[in-house]
Amino acid sequence: MSSTSPAVAPDPDLAAEQTAVTDLYRRLDAARELAVTRFRQALATPIINPQSLGEREAAARFQGQRITTLDAADHGLVIGRLDREASPQPLYIGRVGLAADDPSGDPALVDWRAPASRPFYTATPFRPEGVVRRRHIRTRGRAVTAVNDEVLTVDVEATDGPPLTGEAALMAALTAERTGRMTDIVATIQAEQDAIIRSDARGVLVVQGGPGTGKTAVALHRAAYLLYTHRDRLARSGLLVVGPTPTFLRYIADVLPALGETGVLLAGLGQLRPGLDARGHETPEVAELKGRLAMVDVLKAAVRDRETVPRGVRELVIDGVRIPLRPVDLTRCRTVGRRASRLHNLGRPAFARAVVDLVAQRYADRIGADVRGGSSLLDQRDLEALRSEIGQETAVRELVDEMWPVLTPEQLLRELFADPARVRRATKGWEDDERALLARAADAPWTPADVPLLEEADELLGFDDSADRAREARRRRQARDEAQETLDLLHGSRSTDLEDDEEGEELTAGDLLDADSLADRDAEVDVRSAAERAATDRTWVFGHVVVDEAQELSAMTWRLLARKCPTRSMTVVGDLAQTGSLAGATDWGAVLRPHVGDQWRLAQLTVNYRTPAEIMAVAADVLEAGDAVTAPPRSVRSTGVPPVAEQVPDADLLPRVAAVTTGLVEAGGTVAVIVPPSRVADVVDCLATAFPVVSSGPAADSSAGPVVLVPADAKGLEFDSVLLLDPQGVLDEGVRGHSDLYVALTRPTQRLTVLYPGELPAELHRLTD
Numbered sequence: 001m002s003s004t005s006p007a008v009a010p011d012p013d014l015a016a017e018q019t020a021v022t023d024l025y026r027r028l029d030a031a032r033e034l035a036v037t038r039f040r041q042a043l044a045t046p047i048i049n050p051q052s053l054g055e056r057e058a059a060a061r062f063q064g065q066r067i068t069t070l071d072a073a074d075h076g077l078v079i080g081r082l083d084r085e086a087s088p089q090p091l092y093i094g095r096v097g098l099a100a101d102d103p104s105g106d107p108a109l110v111d112w113r114a115p116a117s118r119p120f121y122t123a124t125p126f127r128p129e130g131v132v133r134r135r136h137i138r139t140r141g142r143a144v145t146a147v148n149d150e151v152l153t154v155d156v157e158a159t160d161g162p163p164l165t166g167e168a169a170l171m172a173a174l175t176a177e178r179t180g181r182m183t184d185i186v187a188t189i190q191a192e193q194d195a196i197i198r199s200d201a202r203g204v205l206v207v208q209g210g211p212g213t214g215k216t217a218v219a220l221h222r223a224a225y226l227l228y229t230h231r232d233r234l235a236r237s238g239l240l241v242v243g244p245t246p247t248f249l250r251y252i253a254d255v256l257p258a259l260g261e262t263g264v265l266l267a268g269l270g271q272l273r274p275g276l277d278a279r280g281h282e283t284p285e286v287a288e289l290k291g292r293l294a295m296v297d298v299l300k301a302a303v304r305d306r307e308t309v310p311r312g313v314r315e316l317v318i319d320g321v322r323i324p325l326r327p328v329d330l331t332r333c334r335t336v337g338r339r340a341s342r343l344h345n346l347g348r349p350a351f352a353r354a355v356v357d358l359v360a361q362r363y364a365d366r367i368g369a370d371v372r373g374g375s376s377l378l379d380q381r382d383l384e385a386l387r388s389e390i391g392q393e394t395a396v397r398e399l400v401d402e403m404w405p406v407l408t409p410e411q412l413l414r415e416l417f418a419d420p421a422r423v424r425r426a427t428k429g430w431e432d433d434e435r436a437l438l439a440r441a442a443d444a445p446w447t448p449a450d451v452p453l454l455e456e457a458d459e460l461l462g463f464d465d466s467a468d469r470a471r472e473a474r475r476r477r478q479a480r481d482e483a484q485e486t487l488d489l490l491h492g493s494r495s496t497d498l499e500d501d502e503e504g505e506e507l508t509a510g511d512l513l514d515a516d517s518l519a520d521r522d523a524e525v526d527v528r529s530a531a532e533r534a535a536t537d538r539t540w541v542f543g544h545v546v547v548d549e550a551q552e553l554s555a556m557t558w559r560l561l562a563r564k565c566p567t568r569s570m571t572v573v574g575d576l577a578q579t580g581s582l583a584g585a586t587d588w589g590a591v592l593r594p595h596v597g598d599q600w601r602l603a604q605l606t607v608n609y610r611t612p613a614e615i616m617a618v619a620a621d622v623l624e625a626g627d628a629v630t631a632p633p634r635s636v637r638s639t640g641v642p643p644v645a646e647q648v649p650d651a652d653l654l655p656r657v658a659a660v661t662t663g664l665v666e667a668g669g670t671v672a673v674i675v676p677p678s679r680v681a682d683v684v685d686c687l688a689t690a691f692p693v694v695s696s697g698p699a700a701d702s703s704a705g706p707v708v709l710v711p712a713d714a715k716g717l718e719f720d721s722v723l724l725l726d727p728q729g730v731l732d733e734g735v736r737g738h739s740d741l742y743v744a745l746t747r748p749t750q751r752l753t754v755l756y757p758g759e760l761p762a763e764l765h766r767l768t769d
């Protein structure tokens with residue numbers, strides 16, 4: 001427990017803080033009014049050319065974002081204050097920065113991410129960092145409801161574990177009912193979390209921590225911190241946050257705007273390919289296989305397999321002339337294509353030209369030979385014309401398409417997985433039962449495990465953008481000509497009597513600009529944010545990537561993320577004890593080595609802010625039984641409410657589930673029923689008769705009613721109450737049963753009930769003791 005003693009401050013303090021908070025809200029309102037005025041002004045700016053349109057859009061966007069940031073800060077604007085040795089004035093800390101009237105002194109409110117705020121999170125009686133007193137200010141709406149002080153200059157004795165910062169405020173936050181959405185922790189960030197949030201942006205930072213240690217919270221606050229401290233760079237390049245499922249992303253989506261950030265792209269594992277939302281299902285074994293790095297070679301082989309040479313001699317008939325093409329000649333054409341580009345689609349034009357040359361030559365030989373007994377009648381110009389005609393011949397085009405089709409990644413994968421013969425050719429040395437796992441109906445929906453494969457295929461295929469480039473070159477030439485005309489007009493119209501008078505020469509647009517830069521200025525300005533552009537551009541490179549529940553990512557997904565972040569500026573958070581997927585990680589070094597070698601650093605979180613000690617003790621037994629490589633986290637609080645286990649005969653199970661769920665709903669807050677996959681349908685049917693809204697699966701929403709989840713879908717989430725049904729089923733049905741049970745047990749913030757038919761698994765003995 002904390003080494004400082006929280007005390008409820010007397011009323012005069014409350015009144016004084018109310019005055020300060022009211023003043024800060026007045027400044028917030030003024031700042032917002034100013035932003036709204038500027039926003040309107042920006043919209044009213046007349047558009048005289050494309051450039052002014054661009055500028056107008058950019059200004060409106062900037063002010064729009066500022067309004068969003070200020071709006072988000074309205075809730076709980078002020079979080080506390082620091083009284084410092086060096087200054088008679090307190091320093092107020094809040095969700096945004098607000099300027100003071102006197103710009104030479106402290107700001108009226110310091111943004112929680114600014115360096116000056118740091119002691120608010122890190123100062124302790126052992127290391128007060130110049131702070132005499134830290135005051136947490138709690139508010140509801142704009143009213144101050146409590147202030148909690150910590151005096152940091154008192155003598156304290158060392159205690160076990162790290163001291164808590166702002167214990168009273170922290171406990172109030174932790175015991176609050178959950179809403180189904182994550183809230184920010186700006187007011188109560190703890191020192192070990194703060195060190196991670198503000199850690200250097202460079203390199204790969206891995207945050208390993210048990211359930212409820214605030215990994216997700218810390219990752220999101222770090223994202224907000226980096227966007228604040230590296231504004232310019234990240235505004236240009238954007239920041240990607242990767243989470244496991246759409247439900248999880250919805251759960252965290254509110255936090256970043258609440259932290260004042262809008263320029264972040266959130267993506268689930270099925271959404272890492274722009275334009276695709278892959279939600280198909282597949283077995284863990286298939287997902288694991290598709291997640292292996294060996295798939296890179298499979299795809300390479302599959303692409304080469306689409307560059308084929310017919311087995312025997314192929315005869316084309318052109319204008320009645322028979323032209324035999326031998327495999328050896330066509331193989332030579334293929335070699336020309338392969339040498340021209342590493343990428344399949346980009347090699348095709350060279351291949352096609354080689355085929356046309358070959359056919360044209362043979363044709364010329366034939367018609368030349370017919371007339372003059374062997375020597376050609378055609379000169380170079382005739383041959384050129386002939387080539388052009390041959391290139392239009394349907395038979396030639398069909399041959400090119402057959403031997404070297406233009407391929408999209410979707411087409412490559414669809415046709416590969418739907419054809420066992422193709423799979424066999426692309427998987428030399430594989431066992432047949434593994435090959436069989438890759439089989440997929442051509443019209444099956446894409447799954448998250450397909451996403452890195454589609455992206456990899458893109459890397460191998462490339463796309464032929466020569467038509468786009470030609471179009472762009474034409475557009476530029478035209479713009480340049482028009483710009484030159486404008487400049488000529490301007491030049492022609494300037495006064496001639498000043499021509500020789502250097503002193504008094506007037507400058508015209510033509511002196512300052514050349515046609516190219518004028519054409520550039522008129523080019524359309526793309527005013528979308530980095531996140532918006534990144535969402536549609538698969539070649540986008542991010543300035544920083546945050547990965548949550550990172551233990552679930554396959555090797556192929558890591559490869560994809562490494563491509564999207566060549567600077568390797570990444571924050572990776574996860575828990576090896578919770579890995580549920582077969583493709584997931586059991587060792588951070590092994591996962592990261594192919595991409596960064598040993599160039600990554602590890603930070604650990606050890607305190608569980610979610611699960612009460614009574615429940616965590618049960619979860620810790622499961623962790624141990626599963627031969628975990630990690631230690632369980634230490635719970636920060638206990639509720640005095642022990643978890644309950646009840647044996648129920650199978651036949652009575654569903655009615656009992658309905659009754660217990662009703663009791664938990666009545667107790668208040670969010671409720672989840674966590675079940676093994678085989679029981680989902682029955683439990684949903686049963687609860688649907690008792691509650692107006694019951695949701696389940698990746699889209700489940702606990703703010704609307706109880707949710708029924710398998711452990712994989714509950715990952716990362718938390719609920720006030722959890723009913724765990726059939727723990728033995730969870731152990732048996734999961735590919736990593738102990739991880740799944742551990743995840744299920746660590747979701748509640750208040751109450752846990754376990755219902756089991758048959759025997760209680762030995763791991764849970766504590767529940768019956």
Ligand SMILES: Nc1ncnc2c1ncn2[C@@H]1O[C@H](COP(=O)(O)OP(=O)(O)OP(=O)(O)O)[C@@H](O)[C@H]1O
Pocket residue numbers: 170173174183184185188189190193209210211212213214215216217218575578609610715716717718746
């Ligand atoms: N410093 C803090 N102040 C207040 N609440 C906190 C703090 N740190 C964490 N929490 C709360 O603890 C809960 C658990 O945090 P979070 O979900 O980030 O943990 P996690 O490590 O990601 O857990 P899991 O591994 O189960 O996904 C959340 O409700 C979060 O808001």
